[in-house]
Amino acid sequence: MSAGRRIRDALCTLGVAVACSLVPLMCATSEVPDVEVRSLPWRTHGGRLSATRPTGQGFRCRWDGLRRIDVALVALAPGREAELELVLRAGGPQGALLRRARVRPGPLEGQGAFVTFEFDPLADSRGRRFWFELTPIERDQPSPYSAWVRFHGQPGHDCAWGDRILTGPVIEGPLVDLEKVWSQQDPGNVPHPHLRAVAVAADHLDGALGATRLELWEEGASGAPLRAVELGAEHEVHGGWAFFSFPPIADSRWKRYRFRFSLHEGARLVGLEQGLSLKTFHGGELPDSPLAGISLGGVPHADRDLVFRAWSAPSADDLTALIVERAGWKLVACAIAWTLAMGLVLRLLLARRARGAAPPTAGS
Amino acid sequence: MTDNLATGGGPGAGRRHAWRLVMLAALLHGLAYFLLLPAWMGEDEPWHVEYAHHVANGHGTWGGEAMRFGDRELMSLSQLQIRRKVGGLEGEEIRNTQEALLDSMREHGFWARVDWAPWPVGAQTLDQVVEAHTAAHQPPLYYLVGGGLLRLLRIDEVEGQMWFLRGMSLAAYLAVVAATFGLARRACSDPWITLACALFVAWWPMHARQAGLANNDVLVKVFSAWSLLLAVDMARSGITTRALAIAAALCACGLATKTTGAAALAPVALACLWRGGRRAQRLRPGRRVLLVGAILALAAAALAFWGGTDNPAVPRTVGNIRMRLDTAASPEFRAEFSRTFLGAFNWYTRELPAAVQSVVLGLLALAGLGLGAVFLRAREGIERGTLAFCAVMVVAQSALVALRGVAAGRYLMPALPALGILVVIGLLGPLPERQRPRAAGLLVAALFLFDGIFLWSALLWNQYALWGA
Numbered sequence: 001m002s003a004g005r006r007i008r009d010a011l012c013t014l015g016v017a018v019a020c021s022l023v024p025l026m027c028a029t030s031e032v033p034d035v036e037v038r039s040l041p042w043r044t045h046g047g048r049l050s051a052t053r054p055t056g057q058g059f060r061c062r063w064d065g066l067r068r069i070d071v072a073l074v075a076l077a078p079g080r081e082a083e084l085e086l087v088l089r090a091g092g093p094q095g096a097l098l099r100r101a102r103v104r105p106g107p108l109e110g111q112g113a114f115v116t117f118e119f120d121p122l123a124d125s126r127g128r129r130f131w132f133e134l135t136p137i138e139r140d141q142p143s144p145y146s147a148w149v150r151f152h153g154q155p156g157h158d159c160a161w162g163d164r165i166l167t168g169p170v171i172e173g174p175l176v177d178l179e180k181v182w183s184q185q186d187p188g189n190v191p192h193p194h195l196r197a198v199a200v201a202a203d204h205l206d207g208a209l210g211a212t213r214l215e216l217w218e219e220g221a222s223g224a225p226l227r228a229v230e231l232g233a234e235h236e237v238h239g240g241w242a243f244f245s246f247p248p249i250a251d252s253r254w255k256r257y258r259f260r261f262s263l264h265e266g267a268r269l270v271g272l273e274q275g276l277s278l279k280t281f282h283g284g285e286l287p288d289s290p291l292a293g294i295s296l297g298g299v300p301h302a303d304r305d306l307v308f309r310a311w312s313a314p315s316a317d318d319l320t321a322l323i324v325e326r327a328g329w330k331l332v333a334c335a336i337a338w339t340l341a342m343g344l345v346l347r348l349l350l351a352r353r354a355r356g357a358a359p360p361t362a363g364s
Numbered sequence: 365m366t367d368n369l370a371t372g373g374g375p376g377a378g379r380r381h382a383w384r385l386v387m388l389a390a391l392l393h394g395l396a397y398f399l400l401l402p403a404w405m406g407e408d409e410p411w412h413v414e415y416a417h418h419v420a421n422g423h424g425t426w427g428g429e430a431m432r433f434g435d436r437e438l439m440s441l442s443q444l445q446i447r448r449k450v451g452g453l454e455g456e457e458i459r460n461t462q463e464a465l466l467d468s469m470r471e472h473g474f475w476a477r478v479d480w481a482p483w484p485v486g487a488q489t490l491d492q493v494v495e496a497h498t499a500a501h502q503p504p505l506y507y508l509v510g511g512g513l514l515r516l517l518r519i520d521e522v523e524g525q526m527w528f529l530r531g532m533s534l535a536a537y538l539a540v541v542a543a544t545f546g547l548a549r550r551a552c553s554d555p556w557i558t559l560a561c562a563l564f565v566a567w568w569p570m571h572a573r574q575a576g577l578a579n580n581d582v583l584v585k586v587f588s589a590w591s592l593l594l595a596v597d598m599a600r601s602g603i604t605t606r607a608l609a610i611a612a613a614l615c616a617c618g619l620a621t622k623t624t625g626a627a628a629l630a631p632v633a634l635a636c637l638w639r640g641g642r643r644a645q646r647l648r649p650g651r652r653v654l655l656v657g658a659i660l661a662l663a664a665a666a667l668a669f670w671g672g673t674d675n676p677a678v679p680r681t682v683g684n685i686r687m688r689l690d691t692a693a694s695p696e697f698r699a700e701f702s703r704t705f706l707g708a709f710n711w712y713t714r715e716l717p718a719a720v721q722s723v724v725l726g727l728l729a730l731a732g733l734g735l736g737a738v739f740l741r742a743r744e745g746i747e748r749g750t751l752a753f754c755a756v757m758v759v760a761q762s763a764l765v766a767l768r769g770v771a772a773g774r775y776l777m778p779a780l781p782a783l784g785i786l787v788v789i790g791l792l793g794p795l796p797e798r799q800r801p802r803a804a805g806l807l808v809a810a811l812f813l814f815d816g817i818f819l820w821s822a823l824l825w826n827q828y829a830l831w832g833a
Contacts, residue, residue: 038832
């Protein structure tokens with residue numbers, strides 16, 4: 001093969017490799033969120049957003065140019081629409097006000113959707129902590145919208161929202177039996193270790209009106225409860241999941257517990273014929289997370305996050321650095337192997353076309 | 365044909381040269397996926413590695429301990445299922461293996477990449493990733509081969525075992541490309557079409573991705589591809605005892621690897637009926653009785669398997685079959701199936717952009733029209749008999765997917781060589797012979813572009829950039 005042909009083939013290979021790799025690569029770069037809580041399916045929402053005790057979320061930005069926040073919301077009062085305001089602060093819930101954005105989310109069918117709040121970009125957001133709060137504009141009643149929440153734990157017992165109301169002042173029962181969790185051989189016990197929270201479907205639960213308390217005993221035990229949690233005055237749950245979080249019980253797997261909820265007047269829990277709508281969560285906290293947890297009425301709760309994503313304006317260098325950091329040498333080796341593979345095929349095709357002949361694959 | 369121009373040697377030498385180039389290109393292409401797909405990002409990989417790990421530790425794929433009432437107080441469901449299948453396993457060994465798998469998955473960002481994976485900290489059993497999931501119900505061959513090699517090579521750590529099993533997948537991918545090359549030569553004498561068929565299978569992104577993940581789907585497709593090739597040979601040249609024995613062995617291996625291997629029985633049976641019917645009539649009465657007996661024994665074995673298997677892939681009642689077929693007929697099933705066949709990432713939680721999917725589906729539909737034209741009117745160099753075998757394979761595989769009732773594109777992969785040949789001939793076959801080289805070049809360029817979009821704008825970003833916090 002002549003030197004000219006070799007150069008032409010090499011250039012052709014390079015051109016095809018660039019066209020087939022860099023062009024798709026360029027097209028993809030605008031769609032990487034700075035921080036994103038990915039949690040499927042959306043399991044729990046916190047109840048209708050309150051104007052008096054707004055729900056917030058903290059996070060740390062990776063890049064400069066924070067410009068947009070999407071929050072996963074569900075509409076709990078069909079037919080009612082309302083406006084929401086997102087307030088962005090520096091640092092924590094009491095930090096300096098940076099941006100405001102108002103949105104009318106609309107009807108939000110079914111499980112809801114991400115609702116977008118856009119604002120003027122913050123040029124120097126890289127590495128900084130931010131906090132945003134969602135507040136309904138109409139202050140006379142709770143918002144029709146509820147924000148989806150991801151608790152930090154594996155779901156164990158995972159009961160759906162029920163169809164009947166249970167009122168207090170005391171509701172007791174087994175954790176988890178539910179007629180042996182409706183199956184032939186399920187032992188009806190707590191399935192995983194490190195039980196660290198119980199979420200219960202609740203309505204009209206307001207910390208300002210009185211205490212709401214959960215006590216847990218191991219089955220058959222009496223005396224002081226194994227865990228006791230009282231929700232603070234910052235909690236206000238209208239048609240949402242109330243989280244009772246406590247220090248993990250390391251050996252909870254395959255054990256049975258008994259619960260007792262003490263409710264203030266007017267508070268209601270939701271359940272099924274078999275018992276309360278409860279979810280258990282298991283595990284521990286992640287170190288080095290960019291997420292700082294939620295806030296309720298300005299009080300932080302680091303064990304759960306809103307389902308949200310924050311968008312900034314990463315440069316091509318930022319994205320390249322991110323991918324190189326995560327993929328390392330494998331990325332380079334992959335690109336070389338991929339280009340050489342195409343080069344070999346092109347060599348075969350170009351050689352045949354140059355001779356005006358068929359490639360040598362036919363049988364004789 | 366002018367295929368000796370390539371090397372200056374004879375036609376065989378030219379063909380071998382082209383074959384070597386294509387296989388080398390496929391090796392590099394598979395290697396690219398092998399390198400870029402992060403650890404544990406193959407669907408169900410932890411459970412397949414778990415099974416192979418126990419076999420590598422000297423346990424058999426038989427003799428497990430039956431599940432008893434009350435056992436769920438002792439172990440989680442995935443642990444009980446592996447104990448039920450694998451002989452001699454103690455609870456501690458099962459727990460330690462699952463914890464080692466979970467540690468490695470945590471180290472490689474499994475929870476950041478898979479959107480439904482709930483929470484990494486504190487997980488101690490695989491049931492805390494997916495409840496009651498297991499590979500223990502799968503036929504044993506993949507684990508016997510993989511686990512046996514792991515034992516031979518003394519690879520003990522689960523992560524090293526995963527990488528070795530992925531290496532096996534790369535070899536399996538090459539074996540399928542080689543089978544496609546051979547099958548395409550039998551389907552069409554036009555070398556441009558032959559080349560395009562082999563490249564289609566090598567460059568179909570979801571197939572190339574299988575070169576970099578560990579599961580039994582990668583092995584069953586090898587048996588299916590080569591048994592189809594043998595079926596075509598038997599139909600073309602007559603049945604020999606050797607060919608029949610190898611085809612039967614390949615089918616048996618396929619069935620011993622995964623139930624999706626059953627589709628390969630269809631072309632082999634068709635070849636036997638086509639070529640063997642008259643021969644059977646000429647047999648002496650005694651041998652004919654033997655043949656009928658053998659067929660009845662096979663049928664009885666199939667029925668016994670159907671009655672005795674605990675594999676959820678196999679429907680056990682007529683009602684269940686009807687339910688699965690109803691599911692398969694739904695638009696949601698078709699959408700999920702095409703999504704996972706064209707391009708899905710991070711355990712199928714993310715996919716290619718809708719526009720790309722539409723364009724590729726449009727091209728496949730165009731190929732379907734072209735294929736119809738080829739079947740209706742003979743084209744130079746194209747053997748419609750071989751195409752019919754490919755069509756039988758694709759239909760049989762699709763029927764199995766429908767009966768499985770689970771919309772996963774990888775279940776069609778054992779028929780990919782047949783499908784690739786049908787698609788390429790559907791696109792290039794109706795064209796006049798002189799236009800085929802240019803069209804083949806365009807098709808290859810389109811494959812390169814599809815692969816580039818898949819790899820660089822979808823797989824790379826989904827695996828390395830779009831992480832959940």
